[in-house]
Amino acid sequence: MNSVSDRAALRILRLDHTRLAAITGAMLELVRAFCDGASPPDPIVLRAMLYYIREYPEQIHHPLEDRYLFAALRKRTDDLDDVLDELECEHMEGAVRLRNLEHALTRYELKGDAVRLNLQTLMEEYVAFASNHRRVEESLIVPAAERLLTESDWARIDAALEERFDPFGDATFEGETLDSLYRLIANAVPAVGDTRQDG
Template identity: 35%
Template sequence: MIIERLSQEHRNIETLLAILERELEVFDRGDRPDYEVIRAVLSYFEVYPEVYHHPQEDRVFAKLKARDPAAAAKIGDLAREHQKGAERLRRVAHAIDSVLADREVLRQNVDTIVRDFIEQERRHMMMEDRDFFPAALKALKPQDWTEIASAVTGLKDPLFSDVAEERFDALRAHILRLEREAEAERK
C-alpha cells in the first residue's frame, strides 16, 4: 500500500535526521563530526525524497484535491512545502561545504541552518502523518490508488532497500552501528 510505504519512508527519514542531529552535537562541542556520514545523509536527501518520495506524495495530494478539496485546503500547498524543504536542504549542503572548504563560517550559523532543516522536516512529516495520509486514505477510491501505483517508477530506495547504492555504504554501516549500540544499551 502506498501510504504504508510513505509512512515507512518517514521512519527511515527520521533515522537519518537523528543521525544528522547526533553529528551536529559533535560539531557543537567543537569536535569533528563524521563528514562522510553527513555528506551521505545529505546526498540521500538530495536523491530519494526529491526524485521519488515527494513526487509520489504530490500524486496522492492531487487525487485528494479532486476528491476532497476541503481536506486538501486544510493541508495547504504540499508542493510548496516540498520545495521549501529542498531549499533548506541546499542551505545545509552549502553550510557543510563551507565548513569542509575551511571557509570562515560561524559554528552558530551552521548549527542554526542544520537544526532548522531537521525541525522543519520533522514538522512536515508529522503533519503528513497526522493530517494528509488519513485524509487521503478516507477520500481516495481504489482506482485512484491503482493510478498512483502505476505512475510510480520501479525506483528503489538507494539506502533502505536490497539494491542499496555503494555511495551509501558508510551511512548504512553507521546506522547499523548505532542500532547495535542502542540494542546493547537496552540489555
C-alpha cells in the same frame, strides 16, 4: 482484500518517513556533537546523508506525493486544498533549505570553527521543518486518503509506485556496488541502521 491501512503506498510513505526521521535526527546529533567539541565525523557520512535526502525524497518521494496522492485527494475533496498547497510549497522550500545546508557544510569544511554555529542552526531549523512536514502528512493527509480515496485512485497510485526506481541501485562507494545509499548510511550510523528491518 487488505485494509486501506495495509496499502503498499501507505506502507512505503511511512517507511520513507521513518528513514528520513532517522537520517535527519542522526545528522543533527552528529552536527551537535562536533559543534560541542567532539571530533568531527568523516565528512563522507554527512555528505551521504545529504545526498540521500537530495536524491531520494526530493526526486522520488515528494513528486509521488504531489502527482498522485495529493492529486487524488484534490479530486475527492476541497477541504484539504490549503493544507495540500502548503505541503507542496514546503516540498520546494525543503529543496532550498537542503541546498543552504549543503553550502553551510562546505563552508564549515573550509573555515572550521568560525562558521560551525551557523551550520548547527541551519541543521536544527531543517530538522524541525522536516519533522513538522511529516507530522502534517501523517496526521491529516494519510487519514484523509484512507477515508476518501477509491479503488481506482489506489490503483493509479500503485501503478506509479511500481515504476518507482531505486536511484542508488548502481551507486558505487570505494569500489563496492550498493543496493541502496541508505544501507551505506545505516552501516555508518547505528541509529539509522535501526530502521533497516522495515524495508
